[in-house]
């Protein structure tokens with residue numbers, strides 16, 4: 370019997386049950402709702418994971434009837450649903466969707482929303498819980514929170530919960546993140562606040578903890594005695610498509626990806642074993658990692674350890690691309706980085722002296738996110754191993770695409786001679802489980818409805834991450850001399866300075 374057929378499997382995995390609720394999406398006519406949120410809810414419905422008498426209310430300012438809204442969403446679902454689109458299923462699911470027209474700033478609109486939600490409760494014959502999803506630009510968060518308070522919607526009906534999900538970006542620096550946290554905490558309790566980071570919803574990101582803590586073979590080696598370096602790469606082959614330049618040019622790779630997604634991956638790799646799987650037990654350990662990051666302060670330290678760069682014209686997948694500064698809605702004199710590489714150290718007993726290298730960028734040759742754990746060379750190798758590092762073991766978590774985990778090992782080449790060759794033990798989700806993984810938003814929406822905040826960022830995690838990022842941003846944007854803005858042609862693997870960051874210590878980026 371294979372492990373997959375193990376009848377005890379269900380006892381090892383707690384299956385989430387969403388509690389009956391109405392989800393209100395602020396910004397429901399936007400791109401996120403069309404491409405991610407509604408397809409995620411539809412796929413949950415297809416899997417029978419939505420609670421009974423479930424409802425969605427879309428909140429936005431354009432005038433629209435329920436049916437018009439449903440038809441628009443159905444068209445998007447056809448394009449974006451992971452499991453395809455089933456007309457009969459949609460006919461049923463679509464009836465749970467409603468539209469509510471209002472400005473974010475208009476208290477009357479929220480009072481009318483309350484009346485609508487109360488009517489739904491009457492139809493159901495019982496009050497339902499309420500999940501408010503802020504799929505709006507963050508500059509509206511203050512007003513939406515204020516209006517939720519003023520209208521009393523933040524309280525939820527008697528005996529029922531009201532929770533809030535906040536989309537990224539959660540601030541642009543420590544000051545703005547603290548302000549947002551203050552505003553949110555005046556409206557919702559921290560335990561009812563879900564700051565989304567969709568990387569935590571990715572199946573392979575969740576598997577990092579399982580691989581580390583449900584197997585005995587890795588953890589004894591998971592420290593500076595055996596690990597030589599760790600690399601995290603998040604490459605994208607896209608640029609500023611879909612009008613993203615306007616937002617991106619105010620953020621850059623460090624704020625857009627490192628502060629949130631990459632630090633979340635880092636903390637899963639580097640955390641101590643949690644005492645349980647409760648949200649706070651896990652997040653307590655994750656936050657310790659972020660707090661222990663050695664801060665790079667001042668221009669010299671930042672220049673030595675952090676490389677920023679912008680892409681110049683080039684070609685990706687055979688298609689010509691303009692340079693970053695020529696992109697639509699990007700300032701032609703922009704000093705915003707489309708690529709960043711960092712050398713990080715975690716000042717804990719476990720990780721003393723182990724460098725963690727990270728790189729993330731737009732317009733790279735392919736889309737790929739992976740974490741590689743590079744083990745030290747055996748203390749004495751009685752074989753000729755050829756190239757430098759030839760006998761090193763490397764454990765790779767492929768976060769996306771081709772999700773899986775591989776281990777590079779040395780093996781004897783078949784034959785009469787004693788020749789060595791690296792081989793790969795490879796676990797692939799697609800072949801091992803034979804079914805597609807859910808989209809990150811499916812898992813995260815379900816968790817928010819089930820009251821499990823483990824895969825959401827806690828207030829202190831977000832603030833510690835920003836306090837690390839702020840030092841770098843200050844060095845980059847101070848009025849005096851600044852670390853250089855490097856360049857790389859679109860379609861290359863980044864600037865040569867990022868290679869030099871590793872070459873200084875006789876290392877190279879793993880080839881993806």
Ligand SMILES: NC(=O)C1=CN([C@@H]2O[C@H](COP(=O)(O)OP(=O)(O)OC[C@H]3O[C@@H](n4cnc5c(N)ncnc54)[C@H](OP(=O)(O)O)[C@@H]3O)[C@@H](O)[C@H]2O)C=CC1
Pocket residue numbers: 395396397398399400401402404428429430431471472473474503504505506507536537538
């Ligand atoms: N799109 C994506 O893939 C991702 C987005 N995000 C984040 O999600 C959030 C939303 O992004 P996205 O969907 O792309 O944004 P869009 O610009 O596509 O949508 C904005 C939404 O806000 C509504 N809106 C704007 N102003 C008001 C107002 N004054 N009163 C009422 N409604 C208003 C719009 O309504 P109307 O149409 O009626 O004007 C629309 O529904 C952002 O914070 C973004 O950073 C995060 C990760 C990925």
Ligand SMILES: O=C1O[C@H](COP(=O)(O)O)[C@@H](O)[C@H](O)[C@H]1O
Pocket residue numbers: 537567605625626
């Ligand atoms: O949050 C963001 O993530 C996407 C990358 O997400 P992925 O799931 O496709 O890896 C990135 O393109 C975007 O700039 C950023 O805001």
